[in-house]
Amino acid sequence: MLDIRLHQLLPIPLGDELRQKPSDIWNRDFSCQQGEFVHIRAPSGTGKTTLIHFLFRIRQDYEGRILLGGEDLRDMNETRLARLRQRHFSIVFQDLRLFPAITAKENLEVKSILTESSPDGRIAEYASLLDLSGKLEDPAGRLSYGEQQRIAIIRSLLQPFDWILLDEPFSHLDRANIHRASELIASACKAQGAGMILVDLEDDDHFEYTRKLRL
Amino acid sequence: MKPKTGKRIARLVGRGQGRAPLVFALSGMGIGVLVLLLAIQAWIDLGGILGASSSGGFGDFLVIHKEIPADRSAHSSFTVPEIRDLEHQPFVKSAGPITANLYRVAAAAGFHIRFSTDLFFESVPDTFLDHRPPGWHWEPGDVVVPVILSSQYLSMYNYGFALSQGLPQLSESAAEAIPINITISGPGGTSSLLARVVGFSDRISSILVPRQFMDWANAHYALAPAGPPSGMIIRVADPSDPALAAYLKTHHLQTDNEKLHYSRIRVILATVLSAIGLFGILVILLALMICAVNLRLMIAGNREEIRLLTVLGYESRTLSRALVGGLIPWYFGVAATGLVITGALEWAGWKILGAKNLPVSPMISIFPVLGAIGVLVVFSLVTRGSVRKNIRAVS
Numbered sequence: 001m002l003d004i005r006l007h008q009l010l011p012i013p014l015g016d017e018l019r020q021k022p023s024d025i026w027n028r029d030f031s032c033q034q035g036e037f038v039h040i041r042a043p044s045g046t047g048k049t050t051l052i053h054f055l056f057r058i059r060q061d062y063e064g065r066i067l068l069g070g071e072d073l074r075d076m077n078e079t080r081l082a083r084l085r086q087r088h089f090s091i092v093f094q095d096l097r098l099f100p101a102i103t104a105k106e107n108l109e110v111k112s113i114l115t116e117s118s119p120d121g122r123i124a125e126y127a128s129l130l131d132l133s134g135k136l137e138d139p140a141g142r143l144s145y146g147e148q149q150r151i152a153i154i155r156s157l158l159q160p161f162d163w164i165l166l167d168e169p170f171s172h173l174d175r176a177n178i179h180r181a182s183e184l185i186a187s188a189c190k191a192q193g194a195g196m197i198l199v200d201l202e203d204d205d206h207f208e209y210t211r212k213l214r215l
Numbered sequence: 216m217k218p219k220t221g222k223r224i225a226r227l228v229g230r231g232q233g234r235a236p237l238v239f240a241l242s243g244m245g246i247g248v249l250v251l252l253l254a255i256q257a258w259i260d261l262g263g264i265l266g267a268s269s270s271g272g273f274g275d276f277l278v279i280h281k282e283i284p285a286d287r288s289a290h291s292s293f294t295v296p297e298i299r300d301l302e303h304q305p306f307v308k309s310a311g312p313i314t315a316n317l318y319r320v321a322a323a324a325g326f327h328i329r330f331s332t333d334l335f336f337e338s339v340p341d342t343f344l345d346h347r348p349p350g351w352h353w354e355p356g357d358v359v360v361p362v363i364l365s366s367q368y369l370s371m372y373n374y375g376f377a378l379s380q381g382l383p384q385l386s387e388s389a390a391e392a393i394p395i396n397i398t399i400s401g402p403g404g405t406s407s408l409l410a411r412v413v414g415f416s417d418r419i420s421s422i423l424v425p426r427q428f429m430d431w432a433n434a435h436y437a438l439a440p441a442g443p444p445s446g447m448i449i450r451v452a453d454p455s456d457p458a459l460a461a462y463l464k465t466h467h468l469q470t471d472n473e474k475l476h477y478s479r480i481r482v483i484l485a486t487v488l489s490a491i492g493l494f495g496i497l498v499i500l501l502a503l504m505i506c507a508v509n510l511r512l513m514i515a516g517n518r519e520e521i522r523l524l525t526v527l528g529y530e531s532r533t534l535s536r537a538l539v540g541g542l543i544p545w546y547f548g549v550a551a552t553g554l555v556i557t558g559a560l561e562w563a564g565w566k567i568l569g570a571k572n573l574p575v576s577p578m579i580s581i582f583p584v585l586g587a588i589g590v591l592v593v594f595s596l597v598t599r600g601s602v603r604k605n606i607r608a609v610s
Binding site: 102 | 224520526530532607
């Protein structure tokens, strides 16, 4: 079980500002067990994306400690970090981070051939579920933002994981697509006994959250 | 990592780069490899040609004697301190005494060759012989004394003596087949023995007998302990060493100057070939640098893609393998082409030089092959290391 524990975590650039504000995460001791669905609500500028980037070790400009299964995230070497991102932590970025020049399908294959954990046909199955079957051969850069967001969601599910980090994952989706995407994510999490941390501007009921927190 | 992964990654991060820098780098590598391999092969061929002429010694063995002064006021033998001094010179790898006979030797050939003469014998430690021929062994009680004859002496007999005396000219094998009656005499008595030529030497201009025979005969017939050596044979690292020439001059020693000249030619050729080989290595290094810079620019130009791949879980090791993996077949092709051209030139050299009676192998030796493998390995490791370092820097 890969539990997450935060000890007095505080982003250095926003330290003085955030230290004064009440928060369930910043500058506190916080922990959550694998399998939990955690919703973190926060207004703009309070560090939603920063928190996700800290947890995925894209940024390390913070005070305090992040422990994953008891191991300090800062102490992981390159191989261990790559392994973490391949097998234990998946992510949907707020800015999606697709390769615009290659097709949507190739974007998905970049992930699936790395982990080699998705059976043949999984990409087509997920694309069909999210109404993207006709878009797979289009360059990702020519898809609408909503379509790109769904591609990013599918990419995050093409690997095994213990936790999935979602940074405003449905910001450009309509209700029907949100429903389909959230069902797909929830079933993937349940199938693997994985947990979820979703950060968003507003409260929502897309998932059966075990905890709702304020950043 | 599957080939599909490598191709996809290379396609993702290899964009925006023309083929020109790669072609330029590979051309440089090809020229450098070819120059290096040809220099290596030429060095080996040169060794073969000179080795055949100097009996494999490369002129590294020198027989030295003391100069005989005009008034004959000094002894021509070496004293113990003189031998020690010689042995301790930095340019001398090893030194051995040349022992002369202190008894009289008369020889007469049997069969149809009516020939008799007084002779001399010398002996040297076996390690200084060109090679140890079969039958080169004597112990008290043996009737036949094996002899190694200087090749020059056989030539002198064939072209200088036999013609004027109406004697048959002899090939080496014919000379080896002739039994020679020898008579040894001195204060200790007289004995008749048989001598047989068992080999020829290009290195030592003398008539050599085994050391055991020389010691036994000196003790029994000269009734004298072995005297000081009449000459020394030395093995030197570099016969063209100025310190050697200076030592010989200062100590009034003489040697075969032809060998020294011959060795100097060899050293000069070796220096020229080394310089050419070094030039080849420099061209290879330059090509390697161009290749590394090209890859660095490619990585810098695709830093966002590399960062994203790293975030998705790709290791720098995997990415560098994917990028360099596409280059390895090119490196292999260039090294193989260099080997093929070297092989073709070697074959042409064998045809041309063989017609001029210069021994060159029709096939390239193992060393250019090892050289090509070495360049291939260095290119692969350096580019992979450089790519990995640059990927780490941007990710």
